[in-house]
Amino acid sequence: MVPPLKKDEQIIYKIINSFQPKTIFISKNIPSERIKNIVAKATKGIANYNCESTIDCAIINDEWNEIRNHIGSNSVIIQYRPHSNTKASETLEALKSDLKIKVTMDMYHIAIALPLPHLQKQNLVVR
Numbered sequence: 001m002v003p004p005l006k007k008d009e010q011i012i013y014k015i016i017n018s019f020q021p022k023t024i025f026i027s028k029n030i031p032s033e034r035i036k037n038i039v040a041k042a043t044k045g046i047a048n049y050n051c052e053s054t055i056d057c058a059i060i061n062d063e064w065n066e067i068r069n070h071i072g073s074n075s076v077i078i079q080y081r082p083h084s085n086t087k088a089s090e091t092l093e094a095l096k097s098d099l100k101i102k103v104t105m106d107m108y109h110i111a112i113a114l115p116l117p118h119l120q121k122q123n124l125v126v127r
Contacts, residue, residue, distance in 0.1 A: 005038070006109075008080075008107070008110045009035065009038055011107070011110060012035060012038055012039070012059065012078055012080075012110065013038045013042050015078065015112070016038075016039060016042035016043060016057060017042040019056070019057060021043070021056030021057035021076070022056055023053060023054060023055050024039060024055070024056060024057045024058070025055045025058040025060075025067060025070070026058075026059045027058075027060045027061050029060075029061040029062065030059060030060075035059065035080060039059065054070055054071075054075075055067060055070045055071055056074070056075055057075065057076045057078070058071070058075065058076075059078045060077065060078070060079055060080070061079065061080055061084075061088055061091070062087045062088050062090070062091040063091075064077075064079075064091045064098075065094070068098070068100070071100065071115055073116065075115055076114060077095065077101075077112070077113040077114075078112055078113075079092060079111040080109075082106065082108075082110070082111040083108060092104070095111065095113045096123045101114070101115050102114060102117065102121055102122070103116070103122045104123045104124065105124045106124065106126065106127075107126045
């Protein structure tokens, strides 16, 4: 029997299931096989580990600089465990200060970043 989804896993599933991104990047550094399975279930496909084209959705740990140029204006960036180590915390701060990113939502176990150009710059903390 599969254990129920944790809150952060539920949020990731709901975001991906709602947006149904065509291209999704999932970091090889994501330690949880469950997250990879959630992505596959929500998209009814397999996640992409390359960032060669525009990314509609990305689940990252600390790879913001590597994928930054592949993010579109309607992309969703989900940072998994943004407070797990110093490098991940620095990545969250980079997302918050990046001019391309308009809204960040820090929910402790995950952070969501949106580059939607029509939004005002905001950094929210939800705990």
